[in-house]
Amino acid sequence: MITLHDKLLFTGVILLSITLMLFLNFFVYSDSPNSVVIEVDGEVYAEYNLKDIKDEKIVNVVTEYGSNKIRITNSSLEVTDASCEDKLDVMSAPITKANQIIVCVPNHLTVRMKSDSNISDEIDRVAY
Amino acid sequence: MRSKTKELVLISLFIAIGMVLQSIENSFPIISGIPGGKLGLCNIVSILNISMFGGINALIVASLRSVLTSLLFGGVSSLMYSLCGAILSTISMTVFMKLASDKFSLMSVGIIGGVTHNTAQVMVASVTLSSGYIWSYLPVLMIIGAISGSVTGISAGLISSKMKFK
Known part of the structure; x- marks a missing residue:
């Protein structure tokens, strides 16, 4: 009952x-993001400022756990290929906002967008 | 009083039923692309087990079942998720049933089991990734856990009202 x-x-x-x-x-x-952080096992593997990316950038992450292919544009981030079996990270939608994440648990990989005030534009700060 | 042999047979029977249910569930495609979201059919076995034989018996059955199923169908990586989820959900369902079985029916026990199973999965994932960001995924899994848990809880209630052997 x-x-x-x-x-x-x-x-x-x-x-x-x-x-x-x-x-x-x-x-x-x-927040709108201004950098991309790729972490493996909780340690920073690579970090990219979105301003430095012209059109798109493909990053290959190859570690002892497996490999992932990550596609970064200047506003979005997605995983396009992975060596894991389930490919759940490839299926997940591209992320566009700060603090959103895509994970690949078998490969111990976390990719996230970050909005860090330290690397925000200096000119904008002076202007406002 | 139940004999030792009958108890042994019933434990093995419950493990076997749980394994079959889990293998049936594994052959389903992932529900609407939500990783970690699943029906948890073997939760029915755990709920019946707790209500019939108590928590310790259910804990033995649940952990043996998850070890055996992971070795047969999954892999070593899925063992941690399955085992932690089984242990945490069985313990919390037992405690919940002890404390609140006069007001809540087996449906609530199922909800508690589903939600704690998903919490354990997120916990293992955050330990594997050494990152706390994955906890933001918990609310999605909690909804799935509540829905699938109430389904399994209601089914367990229907089965236990029909079951005669004690």
Whole structure:
């Protein structure tokens, strides 16, 4: 038998996760990114400033765990090829906002976009 | 009182049922492309096990089942996810059933099991990647866990009302 408490718990869990997702969307993913960080095992493998990328840049990440091909444009980031079996990182949509991530767990790879105020444009700061 | 032999047979039976359910589930395509989102059919076995034989028995069955299924169908990498998820969800379902079974039915037990199983998966993934960023994925998995957990919980409730052997 489904009791009232069951329904309350179900609604509570759903509401909690929707609130968390909205929070992430509006407060964590809101900044526009200015750099791309590629991490393997939690350590920075490579970092690219989006301003330095002319049209697009293909990065091959080859480590002891496997290889991934990452495509960076000046506004988006996606994984186009991977050596892992499930290819979940290739299937995930390109990311465009700061703090969003794409992961490839079998290859211990994390790629994320970062908005770092240290490398933001100096001229803009003076102008405003 | 149940004899030792009957208990042994029932444990093996439950492990076998769980393995079959998990292999059936593995042959499904990933639901709507959400990694980690799955039905968790063997959660039914765990819930029935806890309500019939108690938490320790269920813990033995769940961990043996996940080790055996990972060795048969998955790989060593999927073993950690499966084992941690099974252990954490069985423990929390047992505690929940002890504390709150007068107000909540088996559906809630299923929800708790589903959500904690997914939490354990994110935990293992964040340890593997040595990065905390993957926790932002937890809300998505929590919704999947709540839905699939209530489905498995309701099924477990239906089965346990029909089951006669004790």
